[in-house]
């Protein structure tokens with residue numbers, strides 16, 4: 528009633544505004560049977576619940592033309608978990624982030640529809656603060672850190688050489704979860720990089736060898752010709768390629784790891800593990816002592 532009075536809405540509108548869509552039901556179908564008698568009612572319901580509202584996915588697939596060709600995405604949203612399924616401190620599988628990550632990663636791998644659970648956005652930055660971001664594949668993790676492989680002379684490689692800090696962000700949309708990992712980055716040893724390089728399929732070895740990653744090339748044939756020549760030569764010799772010195776692995780040593788789980792009502796759950804600051808005095812109401820020297824705390828969404 529309060530809602531109805533404040534916004535001068537009809538009873539139907541007020542009732543609709545109080546319904547929380549359940550997780551399992553796509554919002555587009557929820558109110559399909561509702562009859563809307565006025566244009567104002569219909570607009571209101573569309574705005575609150577219906578995905579083919581302005582700016583929704585359906586509208587974007589077949590966007591109405593505006594004068595400046597702007598595409599409105601304001602209605603594009605999907606439900607996450609409902610409030611009966613929060614991510615609580617008591618749901619932590621471990622009081623340190625590596626085992627907790629292992630659990631979430633395993634659950635993700637067992638979730639149909641997630642094609643590459645190890646695909647992760649990697650952000651780096653120049654020393655003067657110009658950020659850049661790209662996807663890489665996580666190739667292993669342990670208490671020592673999170674490892675990935677790349678070209679050391681690429682944009683990310685150069686940025687990491689000058690400013691060896693990075694941030695990784697996983698987003699597993701079928702689980703409404705993401706994990707953010709921040710810390711210092713170090714190169715893997717030559718032996719570790721070589722061991723991984725030699726496991727790769729020959730095609731991947733060829734591509735890594737001929738690609739001066741992140742540099743400008745005249746066209747695709749320029750790369751394809753070099754790759755073909757190297758591939759053929761290598762097949763004739765029947766031997767794997769040697770790892771180029773400019774290609775290898777990095778290890779991101781975590782200093783903070785944040786676990787995020789989405790809630791439809793936007794009161795998302797965020798639990799962050801972090802290393803204590805030197806000499807930090809713990810505020811026990813906010814921050815808890817975990818295992819292996821980690822602290823953990825809840826962040827506002």
Ligand SMILES: Cc1cc2nc3c(=O)[nH]c(=O)nc-3n(C[C@H](O)[C@H](O)[C@H](O)COP(=O)(O)O)c2cc1C
Pocket residue numbers: 643646647659660661662663664665675676677678681682683684740741
């Ligand atoms: C799903 C996915 C996984 C990728 N994995 C890697 C990877 O493991 N290593 C890599 O160097 N590039 C990978 N790439 C390509 C990078 O995103 C990027 O194009 C390339 O590394 C050059 O980035 P840079 O110019 O910012 O250094 C991947 C791309 C995608 C979409």
